Amino acid sequence: MKVLITGGAGFLGQRLARELLSRGELKDPDGKPQKITELILLDVVAATGFDDHRVRIEVGDIAERSVLEGVIDDTTSAIFHLAAIVSGQAEAEFDLGMRINLDASRLLLEVCRMRGHRPRVVFTSSVAVYGGEMPELVRSDTALNPQTSYGTQKAIAELLLNDYSRRGFVDGRVLRLPTISVRPGKPNAAASSFASGIIREPLNGETTVCPVSRSTKVWLLSPRNAIASLIAGLEIDADVLGMQRALNLPGISVSIDEMVAALREVAGEHVAARIEWKVDPRIDKIVAGWAVRLDATRAEQLGLKGDASFADVIRSYIEDEKIRLT
């Protein structure tokens, strides 16, 4: 089985790749396990750290048709489309966000359509598709009402993927990811970057600034369960999915205060004390507009799992990233 990951040099892309290589197989559309024979990692920079004959590293601009034609052929069975311009950057650089989040997503669907073999496409969307006046619990039939260009572009790509699936051009699955926390590495331009930073930096012995107020609630998922959901999402039987291809992934709804309390519980007061507080109105406004509790019943019924608690999320981060508590 041939598998493509766009955004394959990113954090989730690399982690997904490692998990796929470790499993060695994926279910085919009939539910039968098939060996992964080729795993293409496409990104604007080369994915590194893969020494595996199954891996093919490709560098290119995903908004270029020839690049996509070079990585999708009529035997590509599974596509994880993770490449995206993150929320903060898509708000600051409108044209770039439109080009990658909208045009490239559409182009990917078009290349699949041209190949004609109806590949499975997992597309990562975001809770940022919701916004404005929302019910306390966002349901699966709550109107998408994005308040950012990022959320708009994701919502549009969702609509495209639904229609391309309905027409039989692809077999698409949209997974609306909660904010992923805790991400390792450096802060990025996502408005949600702090949701990892306020845990990661203190655990690294560094101080960090939290740009949103303590009572702000966020909807979170650990990288571990995000990766498991991406794979489970690909393997869901198309007939079970039916016409509605979008799923809210199960998350946990926690306030910043509760996140800090969990950090204190797991790592101690001296670690939690490394957070400084200074509201950044630009970030605070974006984050305050996000949905904080979503009905993920359908995803759960399909076997996709969230985390038990945020303390558990921190513990899995410490384990996965081999952090030494001091």
Added chain:
Amino acid sequence: MKVLITGGAGFLGQRLARELLSRGELKDPDGKPQKITELILLDVVAATGFDDHRVRIEVGDIAERSVLEGVIDDTTSAIFHLAAIVSGQAEAEFDLGMRINLDASRLLLEVCRMRGHRPRVVFTSSVAVYGGEMPELVRSDTALNPQTSYGTQKAIAELLLNDYSRRGFVDGRVLRLPTISVRPGKPNAAASSFASGIIREPLNGETTVCPVSRSTKVWLLSPRNAIASLIAGLEIDADVLGMQRALNLPGISVSIDEMVAALREVAGEHVAARIEWKVDPRIDKIVAGWAVRLDATRAEQLGLKGDASFADVIRSYIEDEKIRLT
């Protein structure tokens, strides 16, 4: 004031043009009436029947940037974007629908953005943005869930118009039109074409075939009130609209049986008897998926009006089109 109508040679476009010329003025963004000095009618064919120094007829492909740049300058104050590929045709010709309903709409917004003067743009959307499992009364917060490519393309254009408005590139207004009935002229490729045909043809002394079952309900608006709503929609104060630019226009929910009963009431049994019944599964399936009752409270609060009854709709058609009852 300079005004542009795309789809200006179409039925609604021509009728809107005549109404604007007759009124002679539109409110500016501050609510002050301003004389219409130029009215551009853009379409793929030349609009005819206008002998008025204010009218400029333009023929061109709206998906070509140069065409739009030729009709939108930084003094264009009001744009009615009506050009579209109708539902049946967008389903049959996917690429054409994407090109006109999505790409051209985006291009129009881009040209406005480039001009930099934040013109008011009225965009006609459709109840076809709703679909799948719907509540009995579709609310303003019901999720868009289009089940056709036409509905998908309209939903995407709505999202774009909202984001371009939020960013201050345009001052957009989306009006979700009910099925317009009674349209004069010939049947067209819209799946809703019958909703005019079953009234128009019998009134013309011709037999017609109804392709949907008698119990099917539809959500209707007369051309007269549609045109009034387009103009009122343009004139709504931007501050009152706020962030949510889409409005469900007020319609009436009637079954085909009730439409025929109204025709019988207004024109007699011998006229209603000119309808033949033969379900076309392709049309029936599309129409059965449409929303049949929508909450239009917000539009009504903003002064937009629907029709009192379908018998009234037929009477206004007879009056407007100078039909002689036989």
